[in-house]
Amino acid sequence: MNDARRDFTRMGFFKTYVLPGVSIFLIPVLTLLFFLHAQALCDGRARDAILANVATSNLSPARREQAVAFAVEHPYSELIQDERFAADVDSTTRFYFATFRWMIRLSALSIVAGVAMCAVAAIGLWLSRRSQRAQYLSLAAGWQVMRIYGALQAIAQGVMVLALSFWVTALWMNFYSVKLVGAAGLVAAAGTLAVVMAIFKKPRMDMHVEGKVLAPAGSPRLWEDLGAVCEKVGTAPPDNVIVGVDSNFFVTETPVHVDGSVCRGRTLYVSLALLKQMAGAEAEAVLAHEMAHFSGDDTLYSRKISPLLARYGLYLQSLSENPIALPVYFFMNGFRALFELSRGEQSRSREFRADRIAAEATSPRDLAAALLRISAYAEFRGEIQQDLFSRKEALEAADISARIERGFHEHAMAFAADPRLGDLEPAHPFDTHPPLAQRLEAVGVPIDSQDVPSLVASPGDGRWYDAIDAAEEIERGQWREFEERFRDVHEVTLAYRLLPETxxxxxxxxxxxxxxxxxxxxxxxxxxxxxxxxxxxxxxxxxxxxxxxxxxxxxxxxxxxxxxxxxxxxxxxxxxxxxxxxxxxxxxxxxxxxxxxxxxxxxxxxxxxxxx
Known part of the structure; x- marks a missing residue:
């Protein structure tokens, strides 16, 4: 990425997250300035009245000079805080000056709290870059502190808005609108209630996957080979293996709903469609990569962090739906965006680690070939699905799997030989995976190597696919269900894309x-x-x-x-x-x-x- 693009990205991030986040100080600063002005204005009026009384009094010149000096040196807002002086002042005036005093204190405290939270956020973000454990602890602690801060800040800013709705017109125009004050009060109350209620909302964390669970007794060859891979990597085998036809492999410790059951513990998802296209050594490299995520506790911390991020997201949604809470939303959304930068950085680091372990357990060439095939497969399948989806007639058959079977090997060779493959853009800061070029470079197979196309020159042997009992039957059933859903979605959306002519x-x-x-x-x-x-x-x-x-x-x-x-x-x-x-x-x-x-x-x- 060139310097102009990098500067643009930084400026875009600043405009999108940092600048709106500063709005947390807008209402407190305006409130502080206004009530300092209001207090000074009323102090001036009171001082003028006192000086006028002194000027017409029967005091001696010396006493008059002392009274004038005292009135000038001690503003009315200071004098009225003395109980003996305040006892002689009417209750309305005492209330007015008390309002000024507390609004100044509240707004100043709000500003100080905002600055303190910025410091806390900065420290938490700095710590989150050190390790996955530090990242989890910083988010867990930060979420507890920031949600309380958000609620208190929303209450404080609601009170400030209510006070401003009365005093701005009362001070500058000598009238006040009951409707305006009432509307401000309702907005402030609604915003505060929404923020407080959002603290206790719990999001649903169900993870649903299309696939079939493989029992250890059902595919002994697969489990045996997988155990050997886990031994090389230095981790225990997964508790569950799910097979399907999605274009990826992944591991998780989050409970997974699949085929009417729930898989708990450590779960591995395997793509049958990809295993069929891969050589045995390539599939072994991919599975070693996934098992390395278990050995590095990556899935453990993902399981811990995901609920926190989900609750944070739900909290942000509640804040965004209430005008009075928008400044708090912008501030907390900025922290979330910065945390995602740190999270993306950690995630890319653990992907490089898993790649390194997989390359050591198999070979760099096997891993590089696997990454190329997976990327080529995802691109080819996406092109086929996009072509089918763009058609303006109902699909008699989606035949996605058949079209992949017929053309994938040719596409993979063209993909690996494409000179533009080395021009891939670096990962966006929010991406969790490094780009293909960086991953290949890291394992010692640079993308510009003349040897790269040869990595996918031969079709895969499907050895791991054959190790799964009834793999072809399972895959065929999975594709049938996927293609039926694809056709249904296509036909429904087709109604929104056609101006019927026939x-x-x-x-x-x-x-x-x-x-x-x-x-x-x-x-x-x-x-x-x-x-x-x-x-x-x-x-x-x-x-x-x-x-x-x-x-x-x-x-x-x-x-x-x-x-x-x-x-x-x-x-x-x-x-x-x-x-x-x-x-x-x-x-x-x-x-x-x-x-x-x-x-x-x-x-x-x-x-x-x-x-x-």
Whole structure:
């Protein structure tokens, strides 16, 4: 990444997280300045009144001079704190000056607390870079301190906003608005309540995976070979092995819901689709990499940190939904973003460690070949799925697995020989995995080596795939379920991407947006996927003609163009209890049209393009 890109990234991060985070000081600083001004203004008025009384008094010149000096040196706000002096002052004046005094103290304390929290956050972030254990402890302690700070800060800023809503107009304009003060009070109370309630919310941490659990007795060869890998790495075998057709391998200690059961303890997920394409030594290198995560306690700390981050995320969401808590949200979101930088750094370090251990347990070439095949597979599968998903007709069969089988080896060789492979951008700071080029360089197989294409020149032998009993049957069933879901999602989303021009396209859209008729007392509303009609109109109005909808009283006005601008009326009140249904139906059908029109504008029909 060049210097300009790096500077842009730093500036973007500053604008997105750091600058908004400073807004935590906005209300306290404004409150401090305003009430210092208010106190000084009232001190000045009181001093002027005292000096006027002194000037007209019967005091001797010497006593008068002493009284003037005393009034100048001791402001009224100071004098009124003396109980004997305050006893002679009316209660309203005492209340006003007490308000100034406490708002100054509260805002100053809020500013000091904010600065202290910045220091605490900085120390925690610095410590979090030292090790995974330090990262967990800094987040655990930081979360406890910051959520309490956030709640107290939200309460304090709510009080400040309430005070400002009264005193700004009262001091500068000699009046106050009960509605403004009431609205400020409601907002402050709602924000405070939301922040406090968010502290006690617990997010769901369920992890669901599509796959099948392999019992140790069911695939003895696999478990035996896996045990040998674990012995090389220096860790115990996993408690569970799940096989599926996703494009990756992973390990976790989080409970995993799979195939109607829950896997607890240390779980390994293995991709059957990838194992089939890999040589035995390559698969062994990948599994050694995954087992190295167990040996380094990576999954242990992921299991500990994930719930904290989930609770933090839920807390941030509650803060973001309340205007009075937005400054606290920006501040805490900035800390979360900085923590993610540290987390990404630690995660990339442990990936390099796992790669190193895998290369030592097998060989650098085996690991490099495995990484190349996995990257090529993910790219090829993504291209196939994108091609299928972009089609504008219902899919009779997704046939993703068959297309991968036919073309993967050729794609893998082209992928490894692509000169652009070495131009991969460095990882974004939030990425948890280093880029492929850095990983290959770290294990001693630089991406620009002439030997790299040879790593995937031969098709994989699928040795580990064959070690799984009934692997082909399991894989076929997994692909069948995945491709059925893919077709269903494609067909549902297709309705939002088509402006039907043929009977077949209209049938696809009508499956999700069928013709609807809603009866009212004085007429009926008819909706189709491309038009709408009210019984009092002379004809249908195509959504392509509609300029917009506007509510006026109990009627929905449809503005449309047809040889000029026109307005048609739908008296929604005549639908009685079905009024909301009618309005929602219009919004849904017109929203579908807008989505499809936008999609067609962005992506012209590729069937009309020349092909080679």
């Amino acid at each position: 009977d077949e396209e209209r049938a696809i859209v009508a499956a999700s947006f069928p013709d609807v008729e809603i009866e009212g007392k004085k007429g009926s509303l008819s909706l189709a996927c491309d038009s709408l009609h009210y019984s009092a109109w002379p004809g249908r109005i195509a959504f392509a003609e509609v300029l917009g909808f506007v509510f006026e009283g109990q009627s929905l006005l449809v503005s449309y163009t047809r040889g000029g601008r026109h307005v048609a009326t739908i008296p929604t009140k005549t639908f009685g209890p079905r009024q909301a249904e009618a309005i929602q139906a219009v919004q849904a059908y017109y929203g579908r049209y807008l989505s499809a029109a936008s999609h067609c504008e962005e992506k012209p029909d590729e069937s009309q393009a020349d092909t080679v």
